[in-house]
Every structure is written in structure tokens, then in C-alpha cells.
Amino acid sequence: MGEPLNILNIGIVGCGNIIAQYLGTLPSLETLRLVAVADLDLARAEAVAADLPGVRALSVQELMDDDEVQLVLNLTIPAAHAQIALQAIAAGKHVYGEKPLAATADEAAEVLAAAAAAGVMVGCAPDTVLGTGTQTARRAIDDGLIGRPISATATMMTPGHERWHPNPDFYYVPGGGPLLDMGPYYVSSLVTLLGPVKSVIGAASHTRDSRTIGTGPRAGEQIPVSTDTHVSGVLIHESGALSTLVMSFDAVATQANNIEIHGDSGSLIVPDPNRFDGDVKLRRLDGGASGDEWETLPVSGGYVDGSRGIGLHDLAATAAGTEPRAGGALAFHALEVMEAVLTSAHAGRLVDIASTCPRPDAVPLTQPAEVRTPMAVSAQG
Missing domain, CATH: 3.30.360.10 (Dihydrodipicolinate Reductase; domain 2)
Structure with a gap:
């Protein structure tokens, strides 16, 4: 996977129920620093930021325009996944999203094409596969x-x-x-x-x-x-x-x-x-x-005590030009496979899958101390 990148500054878009699970993990990941949160309802973002010293509550557009934010964690509803991802990519930011990558495989393909053209990385849940x-x-x-x-x-x-x-x-x-x-x-x-x-x-x-x-x-x-x-x-x-x-x-x-x-x-x-x-x-x-x-079997691989958000750490520790383990290629392939199963069900025929993806690299057994530090949340206002 290569040497870790410098610490990535994270901005979260979407402050619904799922954000609590990520906030339980992000403050302890050494490769990440949460600096901003945004939501269509600014009051919700403000409520989240109030409990996180140094984290700013912004509008969605303000977060996209903010040069401090290097990676957007996209926690919006599935129908908005592609729109938010494309906004972030257009702003030159890496993207990591909740599953699915987009509402349809066609939208997901647009996200991956935009990311490739911009030279940014795309990651996507589920990161349970890294556990x-x-x-x-x-x-x-x-x-x-x-x-x-x-x-x-x-x-x-x-x-x-x-x-x-x-x-x-x-x-x-x-x-x-x-x-x-x-x-x-x-x-x-x-x-x-x-x-x-x-x-x-x-x-x-x-x-x-x-x-x-x-x-x-x-x-x-x-x-x-x-x-x-x-x-x-x-x-x-x-x-x-x-x-x-x-x-x-x-x-x-x-x-x-x-x-x-x-x-x-x-x-x-x-x-x-x-x-x-x-x-x-x-x-x-x-x-x-x-x-x-x-x-x-004895535990022999994966992030020990992993929790939702470990995929962000894995992406940040991925060498430039290398596909993350919980990356866009895997998420796109999984989405196309699921759409094809439903197409086959209604068409009554075998359906070929157009995409492929590399089998993600195995995760070596990684102890919590190898990825965690108490200083990963920004102390800057």
C-alpha cells in the first residue's frame, strides 16, 4: 500500500443519523483530521460542530470552496451521492462516501470518470470488508x-x-x-x-x-x-x-x-x-x-477493533495512483452486479457484467495502536 500520505483534512457533508458512527472513529485515526461539517440544514451542522472543538459548521458550498478541506466524506442520502461527489471532485477534493457509490451504475461511472480526470481518489463503504x-x-x-x-x-x-x-x-x-x-x-x-x-x-x-x-x-x-x-x-x-x-x-x-x-x-x-x-x-x-x-481460526488479518470510518484511514494510507481497498472500483463493480441481478430477474436471462475490478489487496493484521493517535481532530478554529 505504500507510505501513508500526510494527514488529510476531512469535511463531512450530511449530518444525519449515520454521522455518529463515523464520529466515534475519526478522532482517533492518525491519518485524518476533521475540520468541517455541512448539511442542507445548517442548524444540524452547527449542532454537530458544537460538540467538536475546532470543527467548523459550513454550508455545503462553503465546504466545497474551503481550501483546508482535502477529502469530502459524503454521508448524504443515496439519491444525492453522485451530485455531492461530483461537486467535491470538481473542487479538487478526494471523496469517500457511504454505500452505494451512487443511486445507479451510470451515475457511479460518471463519478469515477470525473475522479480519474481530476487525479483524485474515490473510496466507498462498506469498509467492514477491512475488518x-x-x-x-x-x-x-x-x-x-x-x-x-x-x-x-x-x-x-x-x-x-x-x-x-x-x-x-x-x-x-x-x-x-x-x-x-x-x-x-x-x-x-x-x-x-x-x-x-x-x-x-x-x-x-x-x-x-x-x-x-x-x-x-x-x-x-x-x-x-x-x-x-x-x-x-x-x-x-x-x-x-x-x-x-x-x-x-x-x-x-x-x-x-x-x-x-x-x-x-x-x-x-x-x-x-x-x-x-x-x-x-x-x-x-x-x-x-x-x-x-x-x-x-485465529485472527490473522484486518484492522483489529475496526469500526465505521477505518476505510478513510486505509484510503489515506494508500499510495498515490493505487486503488484503495474500499475504493471506487470495488463499489462500482458491486453496484453493477446488483443492478444486473435485478435486470436478469425481470428479463429472465443471464446478464454479463461490463466492469471488473482488481481483487483488493489483503489487509495485514493491524493493531489499533498502529492507526490511532489522540491528536487527529483539528485544534484550529
């Missing part, structure tokens, strides 16, 4: 513990977010649904583990035309459903491995593992890709040291 869970599984695959990878399963089953979310409308319109909501975690993990995808086959359905909000001031209100709420797909990787993906807002529960990877001499249980950590378990064809039982 010890996915990276220990990656190390096991790279070390040949399961032999040649041949298949994977990825499963996410829930009865729907309306049971706990007070405003779940956006989950049930085009651009939402279980695949585009949770799929970035699973597809990004599968590509990190098995490499890029060359084609997909999909099927999809929805069981109800409306949902009932279960909590908050709108409890009992009916909302319409206009997108698929159960999606299955087969991802055909360039390596020849086949991944079976099942994402559902219709099921009650499952005992299936979130992700399993199967090779010709062993199988892995990979922890929830929505988490940074978790046990990785191996079952060997020949039984191995544990006989015919699953053995828990």
Missing part, C-alpha cells in the same frame, strides 16, 4: 486452507425494516429493497474473497403490496411496496467460482450462515459482513487437527 472477520477468511483462502474455491453462499433474511424503522418508505421503492440495501456488504465481501464477477443470473419477487410501520409516530401507517423484496442470484466469478445470493425482506428468520465459502479441500464460515469482526470457522476435508469438527 478481522472478512480478512481472516481472506487469509485462509490465500493460504490454501480450503484448496481451490469453487462456490459460496450469502444469505440475509429479515421480515422487513418497517418493524423497527420509523420512516422505512425508502426501503420499498426502486433503489431500495433487500439487495440494494444490504447487498453491498455481501457482494463486496464476496469480491474481496473470490474476485470480480463476470455474469449473473437472478430471480425476484415481492409478497405484499404494502407494509405497516411498526414503531414511532407513524406506527400503524400503511406504506406502498413498489420494488422486489426477495431476491436470489447466482454470481459467476471470473475465477469460475459460483456464489449463490439470497436477500429477503419477506422471510421470518434463518439459521443459515451469513456467508460460507467452499473449496475442494475445505469449507469456511465467514462472519456477518455487516460487522468488522467475528469468528471464522474452517472444516477440512481430511479432518485436520480438530478431527471432523469445525475449528475457529
Whole structure:
């Protein structure tokens, strides 16, 4: 990955609920300094900045025009991801965004083209793939513990977010649904583990035309459903491995593992890709040291105690001209794969994936002390 860059000054656009998770991480990352926050509602930005000495509350345009800000952390709603990213790139700033990279693959392609022309870097969540869970599984695959990878399963089953979310409308319109909501975690993990995808086959359905909000001031209100709420797909990787993906807002529960990877001499249980950590378990064809039982592998890769925002540190520590591990190429490829699964589901045919991306470099086992310092928040007004 090369030597770390100088400390990057960060400006955040979007002060909604997700910002709290980033603010729990950013102050302790040695490569980053938070200097400004912005929101369409300036009062929200001011409320955030009030708790962060030295961090300024700005309008969105003021933040874009501010020469101190070198990287924009884009925490706006998905529909605004491309617009904000393009503004930042036009201002000569690096960009790191919440998933997805953009609302559509066409918009995402525009972001990447603009960044390439401007010579700036693009990163994108999920950065959970950089944690010890996915990276220990990656190390096991790279070390040949399961032999040649041949298949994977990825499963996410829930009865729907309306049971706990007070405003779940956006989950049930085009651009939402279980695949585009949770799929970035699973597809990004599968590509990190098995490499890029060359084609997909999909099927999809929805069981109800409306949902009932279960909590908050709108409890009992009916909302319409206009997108698929159960999606299955087969991802055909360039390596020849086949991944079976099942994402559902219709099921009650499952005992299936979130992700399993199967090779010709062993199988892995990979922890929830929505988490940074978790046990990785191996079952060997020949039984191995544990006989015919699953053995828990020692943690062997990834950022120990990683949390949301570690991808920003990883980007800042990426050598110029090198693609970040949680980078725009991976985010774009994952988005195109998910769109293609839905296209296939409605067209009833195999769909080829036009993009590819390098399999991201493995993350060596990295202890918190290697990335953290108590002086990463600006002390300047």
C-alpha cells in the first residue's frame, strides 16, 4: 500500500443519523483530521460542530470552496451521492462516501470518470470488508486452507425494516429493497474473497403490496411496496467460482450462515459482513487437527477493533495512483452486479457484467495502536 500520505483534512457533508458512527472513529485515526461539517440544514451542522472543538459548521458550498478541506466524506442520502461527489471532485477534493457509490451504475461511472480526470481518489463503504472477520477468511483462502474455491453462499433474511424503522418508505421503492440495501456488504465481501464477477443470473419477487410501520409516530401507517423484496442470484466469478445470493425482506428468520465459502479441500464460515469482526470457522476435508469438527481460526488479518470510518484511514494510507481497498472500483463493480441481478430477474436471462475490478489487496493484521493517535481532530478554529 505504500507510505501513508500526510494527514488529510476531512469535511463531512450530511449530518444525519449515520454521522455518529463515523464520529466515534475519526478522532482517533492518525491519518485524518476533521475540520468541517455541512448539511442542507445548517442548524444540524452547527449542532454537530458544537460538540467538536475546532470543527467548523459550513454550508455545503462553503465546504466545497474551503481550501483546508482535502477529502469530502459524503454521508448524504443515496439519491444525492453522485451530485455531492461530483461537486467535491470538481473542487479538487478526494471523496469517500457511504454505500452505494451512487443511486445507479451510470451515475457511479460518471463519478469515477470525473475522479480519474481530476487525479483524485474515490473510496466507498462498506469498509467492514477491512475488518478481522472478512480478512481472516481472506487469509485462509490465500493460504490454501480450503484448496481451490469453487462456490459460496450469502444469505440475509429479515421480515422487513418497517418493524423497527420509523420512516422505512425508502426501503420499498426502486433503489431500495433487500439487495440494494444490504447487498453491498455481501457482494463486496464476496469480491474481496473470490474476485470480480463476470455474469449473473437472478430471480425476484415481492409478497405484499404494502407494509405497516411498526414503531414511532407513524406506527400503524400503511406504506406502498413498489420494488422486489426477495431476491436470489447466482454470481459467476471470473475465477469460475459460483456464489449463490439470497436477500429477503419477506422471510421470518434463518439459521443459515451469513456467508460460507467452499473449496475442494475445505469449507469456511465467514462472519456477518455487516460487522468488522467475528469468528471464522474452517472444516477440512481430511479432518485436520480438530478431527471432523469445525475449528475457529485465529485472527490473522484486518484492522483489529475496526469500526465505521477505518476505510478513510486505509484510503489515506494508500499510495498515490493505487486503488484503495474500499475504493471506487470495488463499489462500482458491486453496484453493477446488483443492478444486473435485478435486470436478469425481470428479463429472465443471464446478464454479463461490463466492469471488473482488481481483487483488493489483503489487509495485514493491524493493531489499533498502529492507526490511532489522540491528536487527529483539528485544534484550529
